[in-house]
Amino acid sequence: LEVVAPVVLGSQRLGGVRVGMDLVGVRAQQADADAQLESGINEVGKRHLLVGLVMLLVLFLIAAVVAVYVQRTLVQPVRLLADAARRIEQGEYAVQLPPAHSNDEVGDLVRSFGRMSQAIARHDREVRKLAYTDALTGLTNRLAFRESLEQRIVQAGQRGQRMALLFVDVDDFKRVNDTLGHEAGDEVLLRFVDRISQAVGRHGGEQSLLARFGGDEFVILVDHEDAATRAMDLAEVLVAELARPLSMNNRDVFLGSSIGITLYPDDASDATSLLKNGDIAMYQAKLAGKNCYRYYSRAMDHAVERRVHMEQELRGAWERGELHLVYQPIYRTRDRRMVGVEVLLRWQHPQLGAIPPSVFIQVAEQSGLIEVLGPKVLRAACMEARRWEAVAGGEQLFVSVNVSPRQLRSGDLAAVVAQCLADSGLPAARLHIELTETAVIGDEMLAASLLDKLHRNGVKVWLDDFGTGFSGLSHLRQVPVDGVKIDRSFVADMQRDPDDLALTTAIIAMCHALGITVVAEGIEQQAQFDLLAQRSCDLAQGYWLSRPLSSTALLELLQ
Numbered sequence: 001l002e003v004v005a006p007v008v009l010g011s012q013r014l015g016g017v018r019v020g021m022d023l024v025g026v027r028a029q030q031a032d033a034d035a036q037l038e039s040g041i042n043e044v045g046k047r048h049l050l051v052g053l054v055m056l057l058v059l060f061l062i063a064a065v066v067a068v069y070v071q072r073t074l075v076q077p078v079r080l081l082a083d084a085a086r087r088i089e090q091g092e093y094a095v096q097l098p099p100a101h102s103n104d105e106v107g108d109l110v111r112s113f114g115r116m117s118q119a120i121a122r123h124d125r126e127v128r129k130l131a132y133t134d135a136l137t138g139l140t141n142r143l144a145f146r147e148s149l150e151q152r153i154v155q156a157g158q159r160g161q162r163m164a165l166l167f168v169d170v171d172d173f174k175r176v177n178d179t180l181g182h183e184a185g186d187e188v189l190l191r192f193v194d195r196i197s198q199a200v201g202r203h204g205g206e207q208s209l210l211a212r213f214g215g216d217e218f219v220i221l222v223d224h225e226d227a228a229t230r231a232m233d234l235a236e237v238l239v240a241e242l243a244r245p246l247s248m249n250n251r252d253v254f255l256g257s258s259i260g261i262t263l264y265p266d267d268a269s270d271a272t273s274l275l276k277n278g279d280i281a282m283y284q285a286k287l288a289g290k291n292c293y294r295y296y297s298r299a300m301d302h303a304v305e306r307r308v309h310m311e312q313e314l315r316g317a318w319e320r321g322e323l324h325l326v327y328q329p330i331y332r333t334r335d336r337r338m339v340g341v342e343v344l345l346r347w348q349h350p351q352l353g354a355i356p357p358s359v360f361i362q363v364a365e366q367s368g369l370i371e372v373l374g375p376k377v378l379r380a381a382c383m384e385a386r387r388w389e390a391v392a393g394g395e396q397l398f399v400s401v402n403v404s405p406r407q408l409r410s411g412d413l414a415a416v417v418a419q420c421l422a423d424s425g426l427p428a429a430r431l432h433i434e435l436t437e438t439a440v441i442g443d444e445m446l447a448a449s450l451l452d453k454l455h456r457n458g459v460k461v462w463l464d465d466f467g468t469g470f471s472g473l474s475h476l477r478q479v480p481v482d483g484v485k486i487d488r489s490f491v492a493d494m495q496r497d498p499d500d501l502a503l504t505t506a507i508i509a510m511c512h513a514l515g516i517t518v519v520a521e522g523i524e525q526q527a528q529f530d531l532l533a534q535r536s537c538d539l540a541q542g543y544w545l546s547r548p549l550s551s552t553a554l555l556e557l558l559q
């Protein structure tokens with residue numbers, strides 16, 4: 001590159017300037033300058049990188065410190081709490097909670113969590129208690145007993161040990177509730193529990209378990225080397241203890257208990273079957289007349305099956321015409337004139353044949369069927385009695401109908417009776433109701449009020465099978481009956497046993513003193529009739545006088 005310029009002063013040229021430059025040199029200079037610049041920039045870059053790195057490191061350190069802090073104060077407690085919550089969820093309440101020193105939100109949370117877990121544990125204890133104990137008596141309940149029984153069975157199986165299960169049911173407990181009210185019923189139960197616990201404590205051994213299965217049912221597990229003997233001792237003591245009268249509201253309440261015993265592993269080796277067997281055996285004790293104990297036996301299973309079968313058959317038997325009534329005349333002893341008729345139910349089963357009332361009435365009673373059958377019998381009897389009026393001498397005959405304890409307790413007996421009388425048009429004075437002594441015992445208040453209602457209708461009430469329940473003559477004062485029927489067992493033994501004769505004589509005298517009619521049933525021989533006539537027994541009934549008759553046979557007899 002060459003640049004030439006003249007140097008001029010005014011118009012005079014003084015000289016000139018010439019500048020020339022070499023490209024190579026310039027290039028070398030430029031390269032030099034570039035190199036310098038680059039190294040400068042590099043240096044600055046390195047410095048910045050270093051500062052950046054240092055700052056990064058510091059930031060990282062700060063982050064790490066913050067992380068550790070957060071971990072310590074927030075994450076760890078929360079994680080521990082979550083862990084504790086999981087364990088509590090699984091029912092483990094003794095969990096360790098993180099320390100709650102700080103006054104911040106986390107501390108609050110931990111403290112609240114602690115309180116909450118304690119509350120849950122407390123509720124759980126209460127719920128468990130509720131679920132596993134009986135509220136009234138504080139005894140183990142069915143659920144807890146079953147669980148324990150299952151455990152004990154496993155243990156006894158390993159040790160090869162026997163156990164016994166006692167199924168205890170208070171006899172006629174419902175009566176207490178019905179007559180004295182539920183509060184008194186609860187009180188009676190508590191006193192029974194007292195007696196049972198004491199007996200179990202004394203005779204059942206330390207390992208024994210007592211539970212209330214509901215209502216008036218108690219179950220005892222005797223877990224002892226000598227379980228069979230212990231169970232028998234215990235059952236004997238319980239039957240005796242629970243039969244002792246209880247004084248409630250200044251009244252003596254007579255109850256009893258029926259107990260079924262079953263043995264492990266003899267009778268069954270699982271809880272369900274053992275409990276079922278115990279129940280069956282208890283039921284058999286009831287059938288055997290209550291206030292006693294029975295051992296389970298395989299034969300009982302069949303008995304239960306037969307009973308269930310019979311119950312099914314009995315349902316609808318009336319509609320199928322298998323049930324009918326027969327009539328047994330009742331005579332006045334003085335002139336041996338027929339004055340009335342007792343109605344007796346008969347069941348002619350197409351396959352099983354004639355089934356005695358002693359069997360099927362009990363089935364009907366226990367299944368509650370009697371509440372359906374009873375009114376039907378009553379109605380049919382009233383209708384039938386109207387037919388006798390057409391025949392000579394038949395217009396004054398009374399008809400005597402047996403009424404079961406259950407019918408008596410069902411409450412509307414008086415209404416049923418009134419309805420039957422109204423529908424049939426039978427005068428009330430011609431209807432007699434026979435109640436068994438056992439229906440009335442211990443229940444004098446209810447019985448008395450019911451009898452009062454019946455009396456107001458004009459119906460007469462007789463106490464059937466008198467003497468068998470041994471309620472004592474004093475009951476006659478409390479329960480206003482119009483007549484008693486001396487049980488046929490007395491009549492049968494009268495000739496042989498002077499005590500029975502004396503007792504029969506005393507009953508007659510006592511009844512007459514109270515203005516009560518005396519009927520003797522089951523007279524099979526003239527000698528019995530004569531003996532009773534001598535002692536001025538009012539009425540008499542029995543095979544010697546007449547067997548139960550069909551309605552046609554009775555009408556013929558009347559004619």
Ligand code: C2E
Pocket residue numbers: 328343344345346356357358361374377402403404434464465488521522523524541542543544548
């Ligand atoms: P129960 O009321 O004491 O009836 C008298 C029972 O004695 C009847 O037995 C009768 O056939 C029987 N009998 C009468 N005279 C003699 C005799 O001289 N010797 C003997 N050995 N027995 C005699 P049955 O008909 O077998 O009735 C038994 C029980 O069944 C009755 O005893 C009564 O408690 C009950 N029963 C019968 N029918 C009914 C009914 O319709 N309703 C209710 N609730 N119970 C009934």
Ligand code: MG
Pocket residue numbers: 342402434464
């Ligand atoms: Mg009778």
Ligand code: MG
Pocket residue numbers: 464465485487488521
């Ligand atoms: Mg009788």
